[in-house]
Amino acid sequence: GREQLICSGCGVKIQTENKGELGYAPPSSLSREVIICQRCYRLKHYNEVQDVSLTDDDFLKILTELGKKEALIVKIVDIFDFEGSWLPGLHRFAGKNPVLLVGNKADLLPKSVKSSKVIQWMKKAAKDYGLKPADVHLMSAKTGDSIMEVANLIEEHRDGRDVYVVGSTNTGKSSFINRLLKEFGAEEDMLITTSNIPGTTLDMIDVPLDDGSFLYDTPGIINHHQIAHLLDKNELKVISPKKEVKPKVFQLNEAQTLFFGGLGRVDFKSGEPQSFIVYMSNDLTIHRTKTEKAAELYEQHLGDMLSPPFEKNKESFPELVKKEWKVEPGKYDLIFSGLGWVTISGSGSVIRTFAPKGVNVNIRPSIF
Numbered sequence: 001g002r003e004q005l006i007c008s009g010c011g012v013k014i015q016t017e018n019k020g021e022l023g024y025a026p027p028s029s030l031s032r033e034v035i036i037c038q039r040c041y042r043l044k045h046y047n048e049v050q051d052v053s054l055t056d057d058d059f060l061k062i063l064t065e066l067g068k069k070e071a072l073i074v075k076i077v078d079i080f081d082f083e084g085s086w087l088p089g090l091h092r093f094a095g096k097n098p099v100l101l102v103g104n105k106a107d108l109l110p111k112s113v114k115s116s117k118v119i120q121w122m123k124k125a126a127k128d129y130g131l132k133p134a135d136v137h138l139m140s141a142k143t144g145d146s147i148m149e150v151a152n153l154i155e156e157h158r159d160g161r162d163v164y165v166v167g168s169t170n171t172g173k174s175s176f177i178n179r180l181l182k183e184f185g186a187e188e189d190m191l192i193t194t195s196n197i198p199g200t201t202l203d204m205i206d207v208p209l210d211d212g213s214f215l216y217d218t219p220g221i222i223n224h225h226q227i228a229h230l231l232d233k234n235e236l237k238v239i240s241p242k243k244e245v246k247p248k249v250f251q252l253n254e255a256q257t258l259f260f261g262g263l264g265r266v267d268f269k270s271g272e273p274q275s276f277i278v279y280m281s282n283d284l285t286i287h288r289t290k291t292e293k294a295a296e297l298y299e300q301h302l303g304d305m306l307s308p309p310f311e312k313n314k315e316s317f318p319e320l321v322k323k324e325w326k327v328e329p330g331k332y333d334l335i336f337s338g339l340g341w342v343t344i345s346g347s348g349s350v351i352r353t354f355a356p357k358g359v360n361v362n363i364r365p366s367i368f
C-alpha cells in the first residue's frame with residue numbers, strides 16, 4: 001500500500017480530505033520536503049494558541065528525557081477530556097518504550113456505560129494520534145477503583161524498568177500518585193525524593209520501587225486545547241462533574257438547538273425527530289431554542305442565561321467555532337472535550353456543533 005505520511009510536528013497521520021479534522025494538510029503541501037499538518041503549521045507561523053503546546057520548552061524537555069530512557073511510560077488521560085488531556089508527540093519520543101494508557105475519572109461515567117466500549121474508543125483514538133499502547137485501562141483515582149489493577153499492569157509491563165508517569169494538568173495524575181503511595185508506601189519507610197529534569201527548573205517526584213527502580217512523577221503538562229484553560233476556578237467547578245453524570249434527555253426536531261451554558265452548542269440541522277441525550281456536569285445549565293434564534297440568544301445572553309463563562313469573563317472568551325457532521329444511522333456520541341458528550345441515535349442526520357476556538361469536538365460510536 002501507500003506509505004502513510006506523518007506530520008513532522010506532532011506525529012499525527014496526515015490526511016488531505018477533511019479540513020477541520022486532525023492531521024489535515026492541503027494536498028499542495030505534500031510536495032514540500034518537510035510535511036506538517038495545518039495545526040502545526042499555524043502554530044509555527046502564527047503562534048495560534050489553540051494548537052498543541054509543542055513549543056512549550058518544558059514539554060519538549062520532558063519528552064526528550066523520556067526518549068533517552070529505557071522505561072515504561074504510564075500516560076494518564078481524563079476520559080471526559082481525552083483530546084484536551086492528550087500529549088501530542090509523546091509516542092515519537094517514547095520510541096520503543098511501551099506506553100500504558102490509563103483513562104481516569106471512570107467514577108463519573110454513568111453505570112450504563114460499557115467499559116469495554118470506552119477502552120475500544122480509547123484504543124482507536126490513541127491510534128489516530130499515532131500511539132499504540134501496550135495496554136489500556138480505566139480507573140478512578142478519586143474512589144480508588146481499579147488502582148490495584150493499574151498497579152499490577154505497571155508491574156507486569158515495566159519488566160524491571162523505571163516508570164515515568166505523564167499527563168497533562170487536571171487529569172488526576174497527582175491523585176493517582178497519592179493513591180499509589182497510600183497503597184504501597186505508607187507502611188514502609190519509603191524515601192520519596194525529587195530530581196531535576198535537565199535543562200529545566202522542574203522537579204520530578206521519585207518513588208523507589210522494590211527492585212531499585214524508580215517511579216517518576218513528571219510535572220503536569222499544559223495542553224492548550226483544554227477547555228479548562230479558558231475558564232477561571234469557579235467556572236471550572238460548574239463544568240467538572242463531581243459524581244456520576246446524569247443523562248438529560250431532549251427530544252428535538254430539525255432546526256432546534258441546545259446550548260451547554262455558553263461553552264458549546266449543538267444544532268439539529270436535519271433529520272427525523274430524535275432524542276439528544278446530554279452527558280455533562282449536572283451543574284451545567286442546558287438551554288433549548290430554535291436554531292434561527294440561537295445566534296441572537298448567544299449575543300444577548302452570554303454570561304447570564306448562557307453561562308459559564310460568567311459575565312465578567314465573557315469579553316475575553318473565544319468565539320465558538322462551527323463544525324458540521326453528517327451522522328450515519330446508528331448510535332453516536334458527539335464529544336465536547338472537557339464538557340462531556342451528547343448521544344444521538346437517529347436514522348441519519350446533519351448536526352452542527354459549536355465549541356470554543358481551540359477546543360475539539362469529535363464523534364465516536366456510542367459507548368452504551
Ligand code: GDP
Binds near residue numbers: 107170
Ligand atoms: P493533576 O493536575 O493531573 O495532578 O490532577 P489532580 O490530581 O490535581 O486532579 C485534578 C482534579 O480532578 C481535581 O479536582 C480532582 O479532585 C479531580 N479528580 C482526580 N481524579 C479523579 C477521579 O478519578 N474522579 C473524579 N471524579 N475526579 C478526579
